[in-house]
Amino acid sequence: MARTDIDIDASSRQLEEQYGGSAERTKPASVLLSELVSHLRDNRTQLREEWARRITEARLLTAMTKEEIFAEATSVYDNYVEALETGTFEALQAYARNLSERIIPRGVETHEVVGIVLLLRDVLARSLFAKYHADFTKLNRILDAYEPAANRIANTVAVGFVQERERIIREQQEAIRELSTPVLQVRERLLILPIIGVIDPQRARQLTEQLLRGIRMNRAKVVVIDITGVAAMDATVANHLVQTVEASRLLGATVIVTGLSPEIAQTIVNIGVDLGKMNTVGDLQGGIEQAERLLGYKVLPIADAS
Amino acid sequence: MEVPILKQGDFLIATIQAALADADLLHLRSALLQQVVRCRSRGVIVDVTSLDVMDSFASRTLREIAQMIRLRGAETVIVGIQPEVAFAMVQLGLKLEQVATALDLEEGLAHLKRKSESPA
Numbered sequence: 546m547a548r549t550d551i552d553i554d555a556s557s558r559q560l561e562e563q564y565g566g567s568a569e570r571t572k573p574a575s576v577l578l579s580e581l582v583s584h585l586r587d588n589r590t591q592l593r594e595e596w597a598r599r600i601t602e603a604r605l606l607t608a609m610t611k612e613e614i615f616a617e618a619t620s621v622y623d624n625y626v627e628a629l630e631t632g633t634f635e636a637l638q639a640y641a642r643n644l645s646e647r648i649i650p651r652g653v654e655t656h657e658v659v660g661i662v663l664l665l666r667d668v669l670a671r672s673l674f675a676k677y678h679a680d681f682t683k684l685n686r687i688l689d690a691y692e693p694a695a696n697r698i699a700n701t702v703a704v705g706f707v708q709e710r711e712r713i714i715r716e717q718q719e720a721i722r723e724l725s726t727p728v729l730q731v732r733e734r735l736l737i738l739p740i741i742g743v744i745d746p747q748r749a750r751q752l753t754e755q756l757l758r759g760i761r762m763n764r765a766k767v768v769v770i771d772i773t774g775v776a777a778m779d780a781t782v783a784n785h786l787v788q789t790v791e792a793s794r795l796l797g798a799t800v801i802v803t804g805l806s807p808e809i810a811q812t813i814v815n816i817g818v819d820l821g822k823m824n825t826v827g828d829l830q831g832g833i834e835q836a837e838r839l840l841g842y843k844v845l846p847i848a849d850a851s
Numbered sequence: 852m853e854v855p856i857l858k859q860g861d862f863l864i865a866t867i868q869a870a871l872a873d874a875d876l877l878h879l880r881s882a883l884l885q886q887v888v889r890c891r892s893r894g895v896i897v898d899v900t901s902l903d904v905m906d907s908f909a910s911r912t913l914r915e916i917a918q919m920i921r922l923r924g925a926e927t928v929i930v931g932i933q934p935e936v937a938f939a940m941v942q943l944g945l946k947l948e949q950v951a952t953a954l955d956l957e958e959g960l961a962h963l964k965r966k967s968e969s970p971a
Contacts, residue, residue: 757934788942793937798954
């Protein structure tokens with residue numbers, strides 16, 4: 546069939562002829578994808594620049610300089626195209642995690658990362674519209690191939706970023722926990738565990754593990770657990786405290802608990818703890834003095850010269 | 852498995868090197884008692900440093916060992932309970948009540964010496 550007009554219908558007919566009619570509809574997506582990938586590679590420069598421009602226009606990645614944005618945009622673009630081409634996402638996932646590790650400390654937020662990936666998707670889609678606008682059927686085919694892949698890529702990058710953030714938050718929480726329950730050696734064989742703030746069952750458990758390790762490492766015979774800084778404690782946590790005392794005994798250490806607030810004293814009595822097992826003293830000073838006695842120390846003032 | 856029992860002066864030291872089956876624990880109980888009688892020991896140390904777990908049978912048997920040996924006028928100290936084991940034990944309510952415990956062999960011997968010097 547000769548082509549007389551340059552119009553959409555004729556182009557479609559020609560394509561149908563070329564690819565065997567309805568075979569066009571089942572043309573493997575891979576063929577279309579490689580056409581797409583070539584287009585993206587050929588127009589790499591202007592598409593990247595367009596994207597970087599849009600990022601700045603949308604006031605995203607304000608924590609980074611223009612040069613940094615362009616450099617990252619290049620990496621993201623190339624990874625994006627490669628993921629489209631190969632259909633595998635491991636490299637992209639690895640890149641997303643690596644990128645997140647670098648930009649999160651710079652204060653880049655989730656909405657910015659999601660935003661820039663969506664902008665790239667838009668920029669690439671627009672370029673496809675521009676290229677195939679004369680052939681609506683083909684445009685649709687190309688989009689059929691492009692959209693699922695592009696969406697999956699956007700998803701991979703965004704999820705990678707969020708997972709990295711969550712990992713960092715968990716690490717920070719762990720660090721805060723470690724900081725807030727130090728086990729301190731103040732004399733040979735004497736440890737102090739000053740607890741401040743809220744104790745939940747998880748923190749209580751972590752406290753116990755730290756203390757038992759500390760007893761073993763420092764060969765402590767007496768431990769003073771000071772809870773002056775703890776306002777309240779529920780029955781579960783009070784039980785954890787009792788268990789900590791018992792477990793410490795199994796390691797040959799005596800525990801003295803100091804600084805119980807009136808509320809906590811009430812909780813402990815209410816849950817029916819055998820107080821014979823709990824060695825308690827009013828305040829930290831008293832606790833240390835008793836510990837020293839147990840260890841056989843006596844603290845004397847240095848005699849005045851006069 | 853036979854638990855080696857060593858004599859150190861007035862004291863006996865039994866070192867448990869791996870998880871013991873119930874029958875082995877009972878064998879240890881009678882072996883220790885016989886040795887205490889034969890050597891006229893004043894104290895016994897049971898070293899459980901190598902144990903990763905302590906179940907209720909082991910815990911009860913250790914208590915029984917301490918009680919029986921006390922009837923012979925001698926003191927028992929369990930040493931070397933690992934932090935993780937201690938934690939698990941208290942959670943399960945295995946308390947080893949009225950049984951002396953110490954961090955390690957050195958502390959256990961020091962405890963026994965103190966006790967035998969001041970019998971009260």
